[in-house]
Amino acid sequence: MTDHADMTAFARQVFEAQPFSRWIGAELVSVGADDARIALDLCDRHRQQHGFVHGGVISYLADNAITFAGGLALGGNALTSEFKINYLRPGVGERLVAEAQTLSAGKRQAVCTAHVFAESGAERRLCAVAQGTVLPVAG
Template sequence: MQDMTEFAHQIFNDQPFSRFIGATLTKVGTDSAEICLNIADHLKQQHCFVHGGVLSYLADNAITFAGGLALGGNALTLEFKINYLRPAIGTKLNARAVTRSKGKRQAVCQCELFILNDDKETLCAVAQGTVVPAQ
């Protein structure tokens, strides 16, 4: 697993957008990943909630890492959907993705996004996606 952990962190560190937004790959498993993001004002929309695009980025990237780890290498998102459950108001976001099913050609993954506010985590969105090996 150590080689895949190093591989995952190298891939993550090579993502200009992840660096730009300030995200961190905090955990990886054989079929799972967690990405965290400290909330800053420039990540919010006009109602002071974290912008939906930020939540989508976290879900998509966490899903792709979970699926890629399960498939054993570089991966791409084939499709994904997200359900926003409540406004993301807080200090930090945690996106936790896990592979639910994998075959030779694809992995289906789910992600839960939690907002941290006053040391309490609250589920604010859920997502599901299909990941395929990068060719």
């Protein structure tokens, strides 16, 4: 991709083509050459029986942010080939934000991390960290 505007347009097109992301209510907030930020305003359907955000929702945000960060660093479409997450504290609040950064990118893979924050008003608490490997996909 030649410039930030092209990269952002590409990322938004890919994001909008994800039925699950649309269904869950996620928003692609921003992208860079090797980073991505995805947010989700929380509602009842995102919670489990104790009132915390379901781990699958947190995992989705981390995974998708990692894939976008790595895919952009690799120059196009990508898929996660492996992924690990540590839940640090329950997700509670009004909004979740996943911020991913590429640590290393070559021709065949990118290794990325993500931090998932639970936000409520001005309060922001780290609730999970993740690491994943992203592979380029032709197409």
